[in-house]
Amino acid sequence: MRAEIVVLPGDGIGPEVTAAAVSVLESVGRRYGHTFAFTHRLIGGAAIDAEGAPLSDATLDACRKADAILLGAVGGPKWSDGKIRPEQGLLKLRKALGLYANLRPVKTHPVALTASPIKSHLLTGVDMIVVRELTGGVYFGEKTRTDTTASDLCEYSVAEIERVVRRACQLARGRRKYVVSVDKANVLETSRLWRQVASRVAAEEFPDVRLEHQLVDSMAMHLIARPREYDVIVTENMFGDILTDEASMLAGSMGLLPSASLGEGTSGLYEPIHGSAPDIAGRGIANPCGTILSAAMLLRHSLGLEQEARCVEKAVAQAIDDGCLTADLAPQGAALDTLAMAKAVLQRLETEC
Ligand code: NAI
Numbered sequence: 001m002r003a004e005i006v007v008l009p010g011d012g013i014g015p016e017v018t019a020a021a022v023s024v025l026e027s028v029g030r031r032y033g034h035t036f037a038f039t040h041r042l043i044g045g046a047a048i049d050a051e052g053a054p055l056s057d058a059t060l061d062a063c064r065k066a067d068a069i070l071l072g073a074v075g076g077p078k079w080s081d082g083k084i085r086p087e088q089g090l091l092k093l094r095k096a097l098g099l100y101a102n103l104r105p106v107k108t109h110p111v112a113l114t115a116s117p118i119k120s121h122l123l124t125g126v127d128m129i130v131v132r133e134l135t136g137g138v139y140f141g142e143k144t145r146t147d148t149t150a151s152d153l154c155e156y157s158v159a160e161i162e163r164v165v166r167r168a169c170q171l172a173r174g175r176r177k178y179v180v181s182v183d184k185a186n187v188l189e190t191s192r193l194w195r196q197v198a199s200r201v202a203a204e205e206f207p208d209v210r211l212e213h214q215l216v217d218s219m220a221m222h223l224i225a226r227p228r229e230y231d232v233i234v235t236e237n238m239f240g241d242i243l244t245d246e247a248s249m250l251a252g253s254m255g256l257l258p259s260a261s262l263g264e265g266t267s268g269l270y271e272p273i274h275g276s277a278p279d280i281a282g283r284g285i286a287n288p289c290g291t292i293l294s295a296a297m298l299l300r301h302s303l304g305l306e307q308e309a310r311c312v313e314k315a316v317a318q319a320i321d322d323g324c325l326t327a328d329l330a331p332q333g334a335a336l337d338t339l340a341m342a343k344a345v346l347q348r349l350e351t352e353c
């Protein structure tokens, strides 16, 4: 197949980790006979510096036309005090493309277990995916501010809840057929609607999927106490933001975790869950695995290349199992740099697939 992929390296370690992921996609293309055409564009601080805005119309247009978008990260101290902020580019992109479902898989690798602050016997075999609603809720509601008060409106429509719950149930069908919907229905009206709609969608359209409801505060506890039990978790924007950062600690390093942001069509935005890591930027030591695994999600969700996606995931898991670790996971002095880690994954692509 032929696919147009827009690459948005962004800031900090973004260019380092996206280069690694592009090299993996190129290798997959060669092995399986696909042509991936990459177009590199600016986003975030890099775009503010060069183009005066964090996401230019031309870049947004290129993203709209692409089959998929691969992104590094945006932001950094250089732009943190400015009026135009790098994050605005990312929010604009997600909203403009209607990317309402943010998928964040969390899987633990045996070798990485020691890097997590959580006891390893709780972590063995963790394999869950959090589906976070990404374009609604309190982050996008009306904001007001006076000298003495401030408010942020939290709003959800039936249609917004239906589509994200549907996406979660569809994912569950290819997994353990178990969805936990997280809300705060004892307090919030939006959560009561969320719970009602989730129950209906699951009962009417997914009788084969088991749906349970969990309050967000107890979910925060269970996520750490018994993470192995979860399969698919679906929740609204802010709860998902908080729970996915918490869930990332299960895997041991932010550098390992991928994400996909999807809308109605097949296109999507794929990025590691970490930020631009200014503390290690430019040193070539960032862990590229989160971005490489995001590229695997791109192959699966936007290009329909399931076999190729699994192959990349297998290559990353095998490299880590073989003890190929970057500084965020390795004991002092024994670490691979970004390029060496990417090479370790590329070698396993050759032998494993
Ligand atoms: P961060 O995720 O960039 O870094 C947190 C810590 O994890 C740092 O110590 C960093 O060195 C480490 N780390 C992150 N990714 C790593 C990797 N691949 N390999 C090894 N170590 C890694 O979060 P932080 O420091 O809070 O934010 C830095 C900048 O990134 C800020 O400007 C923030 O706004 C931005 N940011 C952007 C995001 C995005 O583009 N989606 C998401 C989160 C933050």
Ligand code: MG
Binding pocket: 241, 242, 245
């Ligand atoms: Mg966050």
